[in-house]
Amino acid sequence: MRLAAARLAILKMPHGDPPMKSAIYKVTVEFGDCDPANIVFYPNFFRWINAASNHFLVQAGLTTQRLGDQFGVFAVPIMETGATYLRPATYGDELEIESCVVECTGKAIRVQHRIRRGTELLVEGFEVRFLAVPHPDDPRRMKALQIPDEICAALGYAGQT
Amino acid sequence: MRLAAARLAILKMPHGDPPMKSAIYKVTVEFGDCDPANIVFYPNFFRWINAASNHFLVQAGLTTQRLGDQFGVFAVPIMETGATYLRPATYGDELEIESCVVECTGKAIRVQHRIRRGTELLVEGFEVRFLAVPHPDDPRRMKALQIPDEICAALGYAGQT
Amino acid sequence: MRLAAARLAILKMPHGDPPMKSAIYKVTVEFGDCDPANIVFYPNFFRWINAASNHFLVQAGLTTQRLGDQFGVFAVPIMETGATYLRPATYGDELEIESCVVECTGKAIRVQHRIRRGTELLVEGFEVRFLAVPHPDDPRRMKALQIPDEICAALGYAGQT
Amino acid sequence: MRLAAARLAILKMPHGDPPMKSAIYKVTVEFGDCDPANIVFYPNFFRWINAASNHFLVQAGLTTQRLGDQFGVFAVPIMETGATYLRPATYGDELEIESCVVECTGKAIRVQHRIRRGTELLVEGFEVRFLAVPHPDDPRRMKALQIPDEICAALGYAGQT
Numbered sequence: 047m048r049l050a051a052a053r054l055a056i057l058k059m060p061h062g063d064p065p066m067k068s069a070i071y072k073v074t075v076e077f078g079d080c081d082p083a084n085i086v087f088y089p090n091f092f093r094w095i096n097a098a099s100n101h102f103l104v105q106a107g108l109t110t111q112r113l114g115d116q117f118g119v120f121a122v123p124i125m126e127t128g129a130t131y132l133r134p135a136t137y138g139d140e141l142e143i144e145s146c147v148v149e150c151t152g153k154a155i156r157v158q159h160r161i162r163r164g165t166e167l168l169v170e171g172f173e174v175r176f177l178a179v180p181h182p183d184d185p186r187r188m189k190a191l192q193i194p195d196e197i198c199a200a201l202g203y204a205g206q207t
Numbered sequence: 208m209r210l211a212a213a214r215l216a217i218l219k220m221p222h223g224d225p226p227m228k229s230a231i232y233k234v235t236v237e238f239g240d241c242d243p244a245n246i247v248f249y250p251n252f253f254r255w256i257n258a259a260s261n262h263f264l265v266q267a268g269l270t271t272q273r274l275g276d277q278f279g280v281f282a283v284p285i286m287e288t289g290a291t292y293l294r295p296a297t298y299g300d301e302l303e304i305e306s307c308v309v310e311c312t313g314k315a316i317r318v319q320h321r322i323r324r325g326t327e328l329l330v331e332g333f334e335v336r337f338l339a340v341p342h343p344d345d346p347r348r349m350k351a352l353q354i355p356d357e358i359c360a361a362l363g364y365a366g367q368t
Numbered sequence: 369m370r371l372a373a374a375r376l377a378i379l380k381m382p383h384g385d386p387p388m389k390s391a392i393y394k395v396t397v398e399f400g401d402c403d404p405a406n407i408v409f410y411p412n413f414f415r416w417i418n419a420a421s422n423h424f425l426v427q428a429g430l431t432t433q434r435l436g437d438q439f440g441v442f443a444v445p446i447m448e449t450g451a452t453y454l455r456p457a458t459y460g461d462e463l464e465i466e467s468c469v470v471e472c473t474g475k476a477i478r479v480q481h482r483i484r485r486g487t488e489l490l491v492e493g494f495e496v497r498f499l500a501v502p503h504p505d506d507p508r509r510m511k512a513l514q515i516p517d518e519i520c521a522a523l524g525y526a527g528q529t
Numbered sequence: 530m531r532l533a534a535a536r537l538a539i540l541k542m543p544h545g546d547p548p549m550k551s552a553i554y555k556v557t558v559e560f561g562d563c564d565p566a567n568i569v570f571y572p573n574f575f576r577w578i579n580a581a582s583n584h585f586l587v588q589a590g591l592t593t594q595r596l597g598d599q600f601g602v603f604a605v606p607i608m609e610t611g612a613t614y615l616r617p618a619t620y621g622d623e624l625e626i627e628s629c630v631v632e633c634t635g636k637a638i639r640v641q642h643r644i645r646r647g648t649e650l651l652v653e654g655f656e657v658r659f660l661a662v663p664h665p666d667d668p669r670r671m672k673a674l675q676i677p678d679e680i681c682a683a684l685g686y687a688g689q690t
Binding site: 237238239254257258261 | 398399400415418419422
């Protein structure tokens with residue numbers, strides 16, 4: 047079935063090895079995060095996934111400051127996002143979002159997120175981002191940077207073997 | 208009782224006369240705007256009140272562009288907000304927010320908002336804002352501008368008679 | 369490249385023919401929908417996509433009331449969502465979200481959304497949902513309903529030829 | 530000035546004594562909580578204030594379960610909210626919200642919140658709530674309960690001396 051395939055695509059590690067680095071971002075589900083069905087309204091999962099990606103970048107030493115100073119990167123915009131919802135979460139749940147980079151090639155960085163309540167996997171999501179630098183021909187436009195190896199290494203992505 | 212007094216403070220027109228200008232901002236309540244009690248989660252009312260204030264300023268001709276060019280104003284920050292909730296709103300409700308300026312003196316502009324479903328008044332809210340200009344001694348800091356009469360007039364505030 | 373493939377997967381019509389029904393949901397981007405980069409914070413796109421799906425169901429005659437009375441469906445939960453961001457949107461933009469059903473087979477309904485500003489395509493997104501009915505063995509649990517042909521027809525999905 | 534008065538009204542302790550109980554709720558400001566001015570979009574403060582009130586009730590032993598079982602209360606709806614913004618907060622700030630009950634009389638509970646970054650006070654806010662019980666004449670309607678002394682005591686409100 048298509049959905050199962052989509053799920054696998056998110057899950058598979060590209061090169062057989064587990065990613066080298068992961069970070070945990072913790073969230074407590076509040077009353078106002080839930081909808082009339084008494085479960086988390088899913089755009090809130092993306093709010094948390096986005097925060098978890100930012101947290102991961104900072105933990106990997108890739109602060110806004112360093113990205114700017116060392117690589118000329120002024121933003122890390124989102125190209126694509128997605129999530130598969132396996133089980134709902136509700137008010138009072140304490141969630142952990144485990145994030146790691148599963149792709150860091152060409153101009154795209156793919157951060158994968160697994161949201162768990164205890165050992166139960168609730169949501170699998172991802173963000174694909176690029177590194178924005180000023181366009182050489184027109185500084186008001188942006189251009190996607192070819193991801194430097196140093197950044198992939200900092201993100202714990204070992205690359206193709 | 209204290210609450211009734213607070214409500215009156217929001218409602219009373221300062222000088223007996225109705226404000227000269229008002230604007231209507233329309234909102235349809237969506238499923239995701241509602242909480243497990245099946246009513247609008249109140250921070251969303253502030254989201255709409257904020258949009259309604261911005262809409263009012265633009266309708267009054269006080270666009271970001273004009274505020275900057277003519278008055279050196281680079282932001283219209285919020286000092287204080289409040290709301291009284293009389294009746295709940297729920298998914299599918301079509302709301303109208305009627306906004307007007309009830310105070311425009313010294314350094315503060317008070318925008319009052321009445322949120323109705325048809326003829327029923329659901330929420331009364333307000334925002335107090337100031338006009339931020341660069342501080343003369345330090346351009347990185349801001350200073351609240353004494354509100355120019357021309358701005359009060361544009362906002363439909365007649366002033367004390 | 370992987371990203372291009374993902375994009376095509378969203379775009380392709382499964383059977384060569386355009387979907388029979390689509391609905392338009394309109395959104396004006398407000399100041400508070402935007403982030404420090406001055407563009408829409410993407411979880412808001414999912415807020416709007418979710419509202420657009422609900423709007424589409426209602427327009428197709430599949431109100432909560434009818435889904436319950438006629439099919440025993442008590443909820444239409446989300447299984448999977450995704451979006452590709454082609455161009456940013458910002459404060460004041462007037463957006464149109466065009467929604468249609470591109471898959472209605474087995475237990476899954478896939479609603480596709482294209483978000484445009486005028487003729488410019490900004491975002492392509494989707495929601496995959498199922499129809500929840502009470503589980504026959506345990507009424508506190510839910511079960512995904514095999515989608516009835518009548519519902520696919522109401523959603524404008526012609527099926528495989 | 531009116532605004533100063535409003536601020537004092539929030540701050541003053543009704544009976545000279547500090548409240549007996551307070552709770553701390555911690556928040557880290559995320560990128561997506563901020564607006565194009567690079568500061569927290571204020572409806573998010575109300576999202577956190579609401580969570581802090583709920584947290585305070587639970588810490589005081591007034592869980593949804595106990596409120597229902599012991600007092601017949603099925604909801605604790607909001608009547609009024611407000612906030613005064615003294616200094617802005619931005620991405621990465623670690624905030625503490627200190628909450629206490631400053632009024633617990635008649636049918637209203639007023640929870641006061643002070644939001645600080647370190648020792649700096651950024652926002653003062655409040656929520657006024659009531660305890661909803663089924664209306665004796667019509668179980669589909671609600672009625673505000675006269676607040677029992679036991680609840681005020683649990684909330685750390687000593688009452689008038």
